[in-house]
Amino acid sequence: MDTRILGKSDLEVPIICFGAWPIGGGLGLVDPKQAIATVHAAIDLGINFIDTAEGYQTSESVLGEALKGKRESVVIASKLSGSDHSESHITDAIESSLKALNVDYIDLYQLHSPQPQWPIQETMDTLIRLKNQGKIRHIGLSNYSPSQTKEAMQFGEIVSSQPRYNMLFTQEKETLKFCNDNDIGVIPHSVLAKGLLGGKYSPGHEFAPDDERRLFNFFKGQLFETIYEVTEKLKIWAIDRERDLIQLAIAWAIANPAVTSAIVGMKSVSQVENAAKAATWKLTHEDLLDVDNIIGDLRPLWIKDKVT
Numbered sequence: 087m088d089t090r091i092l093g094k095s096d097l098e099v100p101i102i103c104f105g106a107w108p109i110g111g112g113l114g115l116v117d118p119k120q121a122i123a124t125v126h127a128a129i130d131l132g133i134n135f136i137d138t139a140e141g142y143q144t145s146e147s148v149l150g151e152a153l154k155g156k157r158e159s160v161v162i163a164s165k166l167s168g169s170d171h172s173e174s175h176i177t178d179a180i181e182s183s184l185k186a187l188n189v190d191y192i193d194l195y196q197l198h199s200p201q202p203q204w205p206i207q208e209t210m211d212t213l214i215r216l217k218n219q220g221k222i223r224h225i226g227l228s229n230y231s232p233s234q235t236k237e238a239m240q241f242g243e244i245v246s247s248q249p250r251y252n253m254l255f256t257q258e259k260e261t262l263k264f265c266n267d268n269d270i271g272v273i274p275h276s277v278l279a280k281g282l283l284g285g286k287y288s289p290g291h292e293f294a295p296d297d298e299r300r301l302f303n304f305f306k307g308q309l310f311e312t313i314y315e316v317t318e319k320l321k322i323w324a325i326d327r328e329r330d331l332i333q334l335a336i337a338w339a340i341a342n343p344a345v346t347s348a349i350v351g352m353k354s355v356s357q358v359e360n361a362a363k364a365a366t367w368k369l370t371h372e373d374l375l376d377v378d379n380i381i382g383d384l385r386p387l388w389i390k391d392k393v394t
Contacts, residue, residue, distance in 0.1 A: 087132030087365055090346045093245035093271035095224045097193060099135040099161055101340045102365055103273055104128045104358075105351035106138040110145025113281075114297045116353050118148060125152035127355040131362040134160045137248075137273065137349050138187075139198055140179050141167025146186035154188065162187065163194035163246075163273070165228055171197070171204035173212045180221055196226035196248060200234050210241035228275070232264035239268070246271040248349070252279045253320070253338050253377060254313065254384065266344035277339045277348045278332060279304075282313055285321050285331035289314055312384065319380045329367060336364035338377060 087100040107113075109121035125136070125148075136153075138145045146164065153160060164183050166176060183192060195213065213225050226246035227235055238244055247265050249258035251274035258274075265272045278284050280299055289311045293300035304310060317331065324334040339348040350361045369377075 087362065091271075092194070092224075092273070092346050093265075094243065094269050095194075095245040095271070097161055097224065097245075099273075099347045100132050100365070101345075101347055102133050102336065102361055103135040103137050103163075103347040103349040104133050105275065105349040106136055106145045106149060107142050108351040108353035109148050110138070110142035111296065112142060112145075112298050113351070113353065114294050118151070120354065121148045122152040124352055124355055124358055125149065127358045128352065129156060129159060131358060133358065133362065135163070135347055136160055137163045137165075137275075139165035139167050139196075140183050140186075141165070141198065146183055150186050150188035157189055161193045162189065163196060163226070164192050165196040165198040165248075167198045169201050169203075171201045171209045173208065176209070176212045176216070180216055184221065191220055192222050194224045194226050194246060195222035196228045196246070197230070197238075199229045200231075206234075206238050207241045210238060214242050226271075226273075230261075232261055235261070235264065235270070244270055246273055246346070248273050248275050250274065250276045251339060251342075251345075252277050252283060253335055253381065254279050254282060254316075262342065262344040271346040272344050273347045273349055274339055274345060275349045277350055278335050283317060283320075283331055283335040285317065316381055316384050320377065323376065323380060329363075330360070332360055333364040333367055334377075336361060337367040337369050338374070340365070341369045341374060 089098050089100050092099050109116050109124060138149055166179050216222050224245045225242060227238060227244055228248035235247060247261060247270050249261045251258050262272055280302060281287055299305055320334060321331040324331050336348055336350055339345055352358050352361060
């Protein structure tokens with residue numbers, strides 16, 4: 087597994103990051119034994135960079151069990167979820183995450199989303215205090231725009247950014263350029279577009295009540311049908327090259343030189359094994375042009391329909 091340095095930090099991470107949202111139950115209940123086996127398989131294959139969050143249901147506690155005896159072999163990233171960025175809440179949240187993960191420190195602690203009602207200087211001051219206490223090693227941001235990132239950088243070092251970025255959602259290109267220009271590592275989330283690029287779901291699919299995707303508008307109506315037509319073409323393109331759609335989606339993300347490590351949600355050993363294969367696929371310039379031609383005019387629909 088190839089590795090890259092995350093921004094200006096000393097963290098050397100694999101080009102694929104284990105997204106721990108699914109094992110916490112975001113896509114439906116996952117048996118804890120299966121979740122632990124999945125984490126272990128990822129580590130064995132070199133995917134030892136793990137991204138979670140306090141808001142990912144049981145994700146942190148499951149990881150706490152899975153990582154027993156393996157702390158020094160992994161890089162752990164977690165996030166402050168929710169809208170409360172008060173000093174007291176951040177302090178409580180980090181203690182809760184450390185306890186759930188069963189660790190003494192978190193390598194990368196990220197703000198999950200901008201909360202303008204809280205002065206960013208005060209938020210950064212709190213994070214720097216936790217860093218000085220040794221509870222976190224580095225500070226990152228998630229879903230922050232270039233201007234919001236620039237503002238946060240005035241009050242402390244930001245080593246990473248976590249924008250949504252995949253073959254279908256590319257509005258965050260400006261964020262990638264800003265990060266590349268400022269030596270900030272990029273660890274994009276939703277690389278598989280929550281399953282749109284998984285090749286598994288077709289129009290009319292009904293998600294289970296405990297699967298959060300039942301609420302996503304891009305899995306509904308005419309928009310989903312339009313997306314499906316395009317992803318089926320992408321699937322065929324990948325199969326013609328003895329690959330699959332998932333591998334294409336991952337390879338496409340890491341082909342961008344601004345990307346440090348692509349976050350891929352996984353909840354089974356087979357998913358881990360397939361994702362690892364994507365790390366060996368080096369897409370050429372011609373390949374990327376082919377993909378763009380297949381997607382065609384689909385991307386502007388995101389802006390038109392305000393997909394969230």
